[in-house]
Amino acid sequence: METERYYGTLPAVWQAEWIDPELTHDASVRQPASLLRKRFTAERTENAVLYITCHGLYEACLNGQRIGRHVLAPGTGDYRKRLCVQAYDVSQMLRDGENELTVTLGDGWYRGSVGIDGLRNYYGEDLALLCQLEAGGKMILGSDGSWEASQSGPVRENDLQQGESYDARKEEITDWHEVTVKAYGYANLAAEESVPVIEQERFPGTIIHTPNGETVIDFGQNLAGYTELRVNAKAGGKITLWHGETLDQNGNFTQLNFDPGDRNKNGGIPQKIEYICKDGLNVYHPSFCIFGFRYAKIETEISLDDAQFIAIAVYSEMPQTGFFACGNEDVNRLFLNSLWSMRSNFVDIPTDCPTRERAGWTGDAGVFAPTAVYLADCYPVLRKWLGECRMAQHEDGLVENIAPVNNSGSMISNMLQGSAGWGDACILVPWALYEAYGKKEILEENYDMMKGWMSFCEKRAQKTRLGNMRNPYKKYLVDEGFHFGEWCQPDVDNTAEMKKTMMHGNPEVATAYYFRSASLLARIAKILGHDDDAKKYAGTAENAKKAYRYTCTKNGRITSDRQCEYVRPLAFGLLDGEEARTAAAMLNELVKKNGYHLNTGFLSTPDLCRVLADHGFTDTAYRLLLQEECPGWLYAVKKGATTIWETWDGIRNDGTVHDSLNHYSYGAISGWLFSGVCGIHLTEGKVTVRPQPSKMLGHAEARWLSPVGTIESCWQYGDDKLILDISVPCAAEIILPDSTIEDVKEGTYHYEILL
Numbered sequence: 001m002e003t004e005r006y007y008g009t010l011p012a013v014w015q016a017e018w019i020d021p022e023l024t025h026d027a028s029v030r031q032p033a034s035l036l037r038k039r040f041t042a043e044r045t046e047n048a049v050l051y052i053t054c055h056g057l058y059e060a061c062l063n064g065q066r067i068g069r070h071v072l073a074p075g076t077g078d079y080r081k082r083l084c085v086q087a088y089d090v091s092q093m094l095r096d097g098e099n100e101l102t103v104t105l106g107d108g109w110y111r112g113s114v115g116i117d118g119l120r121n122y123y124g125e126d127l128a129l130l131c132q133l134e135a136g137g138k139m140i141l142g143s144d145g146s147w148e149a150s151q152s153g154p155v156r157e158n159d160l161q162q163g164e165s166y167d168a169r170k171e172e173i174t175d176w177h178e179v180t181v182k183a184y185g186y187a188n189l190a191a192e193e194s195v196p197v198i199e200q201e202r203f204p205g206t207i208i209h210t211p212n213g214e215t216v217i218d219f220g221q222n223l224a225g226y227t228e229l230r231v232n233a234k235a236g237g238k239i240t241l242w243h244g245e246t247l248d249q250n251g252n253f254t255q256l257n258f259d260p261g262d263r264n265k266n267g268g269i270p271q272k273i274e275y276i277c278k279d280g281l282n283v284y285h286p287s288f289c290i291f292g293f294r295y296a297k298i299e300t301e302i303s304l305d306d307a308q309f310i311a312i313a314v315y316s317e318m319p320q321t322g323f324f325a326c327g328n329e330d331v332n333r334l335f336l337n338s339l340w341s342m343r344s345n346f347v348d349i350p351t352d353c354p355t356r357e358r359a360g361w362t363g364d365a366g367v368f369a370p371t372a373v374y375l376a377d378c379y380p381v382l383r384k385w386l387g388e389c390r391m392a393q394h395e396d397g398l399v400e401n402i403a404p405v406n407n408s409g410s411m412i413s414n415m416l417q418g419s420a421g422w423g424d425a426c427i428l429v430p431w432a433l434y435e436a437y438g439k440k441e442i443l444e445e446n447y448d449m450m451k452g453w454m455s456f457c458e459k460r461a462q463k464t465r466l467g468n469m470r471n472p473y474k475k476y477l478v479d480e481g482f483h484f485g486e487w488c489q490p491d492v493d494n495t496a497e498m499k500k501t502m503m504h505g506n507p508e509v510a511t512a513y514y515f516r517s518a519s520l521l522a523r524i525a526k527i528l529g530h531d532d533d534a535k536k537y538a539g540t541a542e543n544a545k546k547a548y549r550y551t552c553t554k555n556g557r558i559t560s561d562r563q564c565e566y567v568r569p570l571a572f573g574l575l576d577g578e579e580a581r582t583a584a585a586m587l588n589e590l591v592k593k594n595g596y597h598l599n600t601g602f603l604s605t606p607d608l609c610r611v612l613a614d615h616g617f618t619d620t621a622y623r624l625l626l627q628e629e630c631p632g633w634l635y636a637v638k639k640g641a642t643t644i645w646e647t648w649d650g651i652r653n654d655g656t657v658h659d660s661l662n663h664y665s666y667g668a669i670s671g672w673l674f675s676g677v678c679g680i681h682l683t684e685g686k687v688t689v690r691p692q693p694s695k696m697l698g699h700a701e702a703r704w705l706s707p708v709g710t711i712e713s714c715w716q717y718g719d720d721k722l723i724l725d726i727s728v729p730c731a732a733e734i735i736l737p738d739s740t741i742e743d744v745k746e747g748t749y750h751y752e753i754l755l
Helices: 261-266 329-345 362-375 379-392 411-415 425-437 440-461 494-504 507-527 531-552 564-572 577-593 605-614 618-625 633-638 665-677
Strands: 018-020 034-042 048-055 057-062 083-089 097-106 128-135 138-142 148-150 155-159 163-167 180-182 189-191 197-204 206-209 215-233 238-244 272-276 280-284 291-300 308-316 322-326 680-683 686-689 699-706 709-717 721-728 732-735 741-744 747-754
Touching: 034 128, 034 138, 048 057, 048 097, 097 128, 097 155, 197 215, 215 238, 215 272, 215 329, 291 308, 308 329, 322 329, 322 665, 329 362, 329 633, 329 665, 362 379, 362 425, 362 605, 362 665, 379 425, 379 440, 425 440, 425 507, 425 680, 440 507, 440 531, 507 531, 507 564, 531 564, 564 577, 564 605, 577 605, 577 618, 605 618, 605 665, 618 633, 618 665, 665 680, 665 699, 680 699, 680 709, 686 709, 686 721, 721 732, 741 747
Parallel strands: 083 189, 163 272, 686 732
Antiparallel strands: 018 128, 018 180, 034 097, 034 148, 048 083, 048 128, 057 097, 128 138, 155 163, 197 308, 206 215, 215 280, 215 291, 215 308, 238 272, 238 291, 322 699, 680 686, 699 709, 709 721, 721 747, 732 741
16 A cells, blocks of 8 residues: 655644653663554544654554555664654555554664764664654644553564564564653754655575585575565574675685674674564565675575575665667676666665665765766755765865764774865766756755865865975865875775875875866856856866866876876866877877776776767777776676676686675766767756767667656667667757767657768
8 A cells, every 4th residue: 555645844843752662772782673552543534644753763554554665764864963754644544443553663874883884873872753643734643651662572683784683473562661751852853855765676586505505595686675585484493594795706605795894893794684483474574674685695494495585675766767778788787787786875875885884975976976867866865965965064164975974983084084086076966966957956955065165175275285386376286185096996006095195195186176176166156146156166177277287297298107197187178179189099098008908996987988989089998898807897797797896806717705796886887878879968958969889889779768858879780881760859969970960859860871
């Protein structure tokens, strides 16, 4: 039964009270979930709305029926500043006469393991419920001291990252006690404005047996979610499931690729389910945890002859909008891998991985947002996350590397903030959303944050290291402060590079981003009618460009042997005319000399193929796309990947595994499949289709359910001609591979170009 409506409002007046279901709080251990209930009398109505939120996570039922489709409600965020309230239409569930509302609370982000350090009790040690049932705007039930609670239910332990322990023999509860009313107040409560996290695709598992005798389920797809089990058993039978992303070099189950280092002292991240059966048929999936996994190791004495195991994908409700296929099946798999890594990490907010950190890294979102808008309707998810960035911003304008903040707050963690390319996401992400969706509201909402970040960058640029004092534009050169730099470049010791940056600065990366953000902010200010700001930031951008060219080039010529130092200035527009053509040619030669392997890192890889193709080196761009050796996008595909890896060699040739196997960042190449291979562009409502075909793929087709309508671009090679079919939903510009330009109206267009 559909019970949800997103009202985007709160009760006119909160009459309900916060209630704590626990008699004691023990911060040192994982505790049982709490159940709360209230029996009440009401009349059937057509306008019954339940407003509900909690400290922790909740599942609510009215008269035995689950309310809503939300998973992991009320969602994540900096609860000290914003705690979302969901509103559900429960009219069809309400009865005349006696009713019962029950709510189960788990630890969730509030007091469960969170972030890169796995900290517990980050927001508090308590669980608490606040709910108010209204009919016609009048309260008919609210949480208060008359409710009952119990910790004797089946969920004996729960943790968002570590897992859940469930005893099905305890589903009938008779042990109830009073609750405690708390004065937490309502100041941080906010109406839900995003989309829910829900259950999505289901993947039946296949049981396999590993060389060392383990019984393992292979679900065939790496994803974020949980396992549903169906098994007949006797009461007391126990099943333990350990969830992992891959098998090791010997074909055995492993979790070593998301080894959390020091967290192993506290049990690591087991992604573990312990289930104790009741008599008969047992059907179960966890309620208060999700995992990143493709495989699950089973430990049990129960017969599994008729058992069924299904992996359920869990992510934000964001329909797929981008569809791509071509003549190379490995590239088709690469596209799906990008899509699945996005799904796995867009769980209420965009995170880096669903296993180890689960953190809202700004850098990841910044490099991927232009691709994300092609793949799925992600506007609500990114909009909510930008709100978290605003709340995490410091008074001096610094934007934290992770939002919502979930680090230890130590001196070191506070020092390692404000990295170029990471903090700049506060401008890059709204701009990507605006270009695709054309909504000025996303710029208006984040404008103050953007200005604050730019103010922080301006102050940082005022400090100049001795080696750069001769730069006449030194006040616009960013060579101070913490930066990750290019990060994760192949064949580079990235930790050593980061230390080098901290000691000596990295003006190439930081100043380029200073220019890029100032340029965009000048355009944004103009769009919003802030002409004085537009003039100011345009001047900042021009001077930052001069500072960059003085220190990072020799009269506009780049002399580096690293591909990233060509990609970045080409992508951002830091080089002019012949300088850009020369740099593109030199980049092309570097790629060829490297055996058509990339050696770009985290920040510039998304732009690599684009800048090559846009400067006429389409053949090299395709050779990079189709590279099957490491580092290359198809290396992971050839290794059986079903998601994008954090590092190019997540599974090495000798079979050893390391790092996350579900990071979406390098999946940004899929953006080029749309914008380059098939040439689909949407900028502030203007549609341009400019395909860049190659016989290396044979044929390619893309369909984007864009905010202005469906755009399709398809090309294939005949014996002596290139055939293109393009469909646009509105007036558009079509630029053919032979440089012919056509201004067209809504419709479908067929072209044949002789070769």
